[in-house]
Amino acid sequence: MATVLLTGGAGYIGSHTAAELLEAGYDVVVADNYSNSSPEGIRRVEQITGKKVKLYEADVRDAARMAEIFRENSIDAVIHFAGLKAVGESVQKPLMYYRNNIDTTLTLLEVMAQFGVKNVIFSSSATVYGAENPIPYSETMPRGTCSNPYGWTKAMMEQIFEDAAKADPALSVVLLRYFNPIGAHSSGMIGEDPCGIPNNLMPFITQVAVGKRDHLTIFGNDYPTPDGTCRRDYIHVTDLAAGHVKATDYVLKHKGVEIFNLGTGTPYSVSEIVEAFERVNGIRIPFEFGPRRSGDLPESYANADKAAQLLGWKAVRSLDDMCRDSWNWQKQNPNGYRTE
Ligand code: NAD
Numbered sequence: 001m002a003t004v005l006l007t008g009g010a011g012y013i014g015s016h017t018a019a020e021l022l023e024a025g026y027d028v029v030v031a032d033n034y035s036n037s038s039p040e041g042i043r044r045v046e047q048i049t050g051k052k053v054k055l056y057e058a059d060v061r062d063a064a065r066m067a068e069i070f071r072e073n074s075i076d077a078v079i080h081f082a083g084l085k086a087v088g089e090s091v092q093k094p095l096m097y098y099r100n101n102i103d104t105t106l107t108l109l110e111v112m113a114q115f116g117v118k119n120v121i122f123s124s125s126a127t128v129y130g131a132e133n134p135i136p137y138s139e140t141m142p143r144g145t146c147s148n149p150y151g152w153t154k155a156m157m158e159q160i161f162e163d164a165a166k167a168d169p170a171l172s173v174v175l176l177r178y179f180n181p182i183g184a185h186s187s188g189m190i191g192e193d194p195c196g197i198p199n200n201l202m203p204f205i206t207q208v209a210v211g212k213r214d215h216l217t218i219f220g221n222d223y224p225t226p227d228g229t230c231r232r233d234y235i236h237v238t239d240l241a242a243g244h245v246k247a248t249d250y251v252l253k254h255k256g257v258e259i260f261n262l263g264t265g266t267p268y269s270v271s272e273i274v275e276a277f278e279r280v281n282g283i284r285i286p287f288e289f290g291p292r293r294s295g296d297l298p299e300s301y302a303n304a305d306k307a308a309q310l311l312g313w314k315a316v317r318s319l320d321d322m323c324r325d326s327w328n329w330q331k332q333n334p335n336g337y338r339t340e
């Protein structure tokens with residue numbers, strides 16, 4: 001079976017993808033600098049699957065270190081998760097975001113070329129559709145205007161992959177545009193482990209549930225949506241990980257660039273998420289309505305048809321599954337992977 005290198009594989013989506021790839025029979029190599037993760041996530045993936053992962057502490061910007069990894073392993077495909085992802089921080093520290101995200105991508109493509117590795121999958125984001133495109137978003141729409149440097153790095157990296165594939169017809173590139181991944185592995189052993197105050201909705205809710213924060217602030221209730229709160233396409237991280245297995249099968253068999261939305265196609269509002277979390281887990285989440293958060297769009301959701309047609313992939317887990325598994329992870333690991 002083929003060997004897949006996951007850059008940033010110790011992180012939230014990478015660790016769940018590692019588990020699904022191992023279960024599907026792929027060999028997995030991980031390169032991560034632990035800037036937003038720890039090796040513990042991958043140790044737990046090994047416990048869950050009973051299989052070994054070859055784990056390297058490595059900065060993807062370090063070409064010599066990456067060359068060692070490619071030399072020591074016969075890599076068939078790469079999934080490039082490594083990157084910084086906090087939207088607000090990217091507004092404060094744009095150069096750090098451009099440096100890290102663009103440099104990792106350029107270095108990876110150069111080292112892949114050096115070793116003749118031709119297959120790559122990239123973690124892009126629905127944020128590249130920008131404010132101009134109508135919902136639901138389809139892959140045929142042009143990239144739009146992003147509201148923050150993080151989003152621009154994703155748009156620029158998509159362009160870099162497209163240009164690299166134009167110049168090298170042997171290259172096979174899959175750009176995956178994720179919508180809003182939440183949830184955790186059904187075992188509760190791996191999940192999202194944000195540093196400091198969570199930026200994203202579900203980790204904030206689970207930290208309120210576990211008593212770390214006293215209430216949730218819902219950012220805006222005057223949007224042009226059915227209940228006035230923003231609507232998003234939340235997707236269970238295990239469904240997302242399964243999408244990566246299908247994308248790996250695909251990238252190994254095709255040439256050129258293909259873009260896929262990974263979403264469910266069904267939006268839920270912030271208020272609906274809070275209600276579902278409370279109902280499924282029997283826990284009250286105190287909240288108050290606050291002002292809108294700058295840069296938030298009223299609605300974002302996928303047309304998920306292309307992934308169904310070409311990859312044979314569909315999200316199958318429900319919002320209740322997402323709420324139950326997010327809480328199961330948080331309550332078993334109140335401090336994430338830290339033991340204190
Ligand atoms: P994460 O922070 O948990 O994982 C990213 C991993 O990359 C971390 O383990 C981090 O330590 C590592 N990393 C960062 N810079 C590195 C470098 N220079 N060298 C080596 N490792 C490095 O985030 P995630 O949620 O798992 O996201 C994975 C990818 O998916 C990211 O590229 C992110 O932008 C993208 N994405 C995430 C979401 C989301 O909502 N979580 C949505 C769309 C796209």
Ligand code: WQD
Nearest residue numbers: 085087125127199200201204217218219230232270293296
């Ligand atoms: C969801 C909804 C908030 C926190 C972000 C990135 C995107 C992608 C996924 C990341 C919004 C509301 C949130 C809170 C709230 N990539 N909210 N109170 O903004 O849709 O997408 O993550 O790598 O690029 O922008 O996700 O989870 O931050 O917010 O009311 O304390 O929850 O306003 O409507 P978002 P989110």
